[in-house]
Amino acid sequence: MKTKLNQSKLKLAIVSAMLVGSAGFSTAGYASSDSDSMRVETSVMMSCTVSAPTLTFPSYDPTATSDLAGTSVITSNCTYGGAAKITMSEGSAAKAGSSAAAPLRQMTHNTDSTKLGYQLYKDSGASPVVWGNTVDTGKGFTAVQGDTITTVFAAIPKGQAATYGSYTDTVLVTLTY
Numbered sequence: 001m002k003t004k005l006n007q008s009k010l011k012l013a014i015v016s017a018m019l020v021g022s023a024g025f026s027t028a029g030y031a032s033s034d035s036d037s038m039r040v041e042t043s044v045m046m047s048c049t050v051s052a053p054t055l056t057f058p059s060y061d062p063t064a065t066s067d068l069a070g071t072s073v074i075t076s077n078c079t080y081g082g083a084a085k086i087t088m089s090e091g092s093a094a095k096a097g098s099s100a101a102a103p104l105r106q107m108t109h110n111t112d113s114t115k116l117g118y119q120l121y122k123d124s125g126a127s128p129v130v131w132g133n134t135v136d137t138g139k140g141f142t143a144v145q146g147d148t149i150t151t152v153f154a155a156i157p158k159g160q161a162a163t164y165g166s167y168t169d170t171v172l173v174t175l176t177y
Contacts, residue, residue: 048078048143050086050175055154060116062162070154076175078143086150087138088120088131089172100133107167114163120171121153128153133174 055072078084088103093115095104106115121128122139131139131152141148 044079046079046082046177048076048082048084048175048177050173051075052173055120055152057118057154057156060156060160060162062160064158067158068156070156072152072154074150074152074173076141076143076148076150077146078148078175078177080143080145082143082177083140084143084175084177085135085138085140087133087135087174087176088152089133089174091169091171093169101137103130103132105169105171107169109163110166110168112163114167116156116160116162116167118154118156118169121155124153128155133172138176 052074053072055070057068057070060068074086076084076086090098090100090103091105091107093106093108095106095115095117098104103119104117105119106117108115120131122131123129129137131137139150141150
């Protein structure tokens, strides 16, 4: 008796056998497993930058009846939530008797040795607090997200004898964190 071979049924049977066989191989040897957790960690360091632009007073009039006021801003950017303190030096032309805690600042004339006194303050108002270069006389803050803007208030006392011309001083602004 002769049997007729149906090629398409044979191909289907072979493919089916291969699929069934491969399913058994994919899990062979992997019947159990084990796992563990990997800890991932870092620490965020405290870091700051500071920018102190020029404080420019309006023109000083020695005959004026009130002090000449000025302001500037210090821009700092520190790691969020960190504590920092800004201090300011006595300046490059401080008066005799000046100290880091009680600075007596003055500017020097650009062509002679004439001095013009001024002061930097942490606040404004009737009794401003002088901004110094010590832990107690600096100005502290807690960093926010992004830039922290700190205003510097300044005054040139009225009635100083001053030579006509330009006056300058350099104050070191330090951000400690």
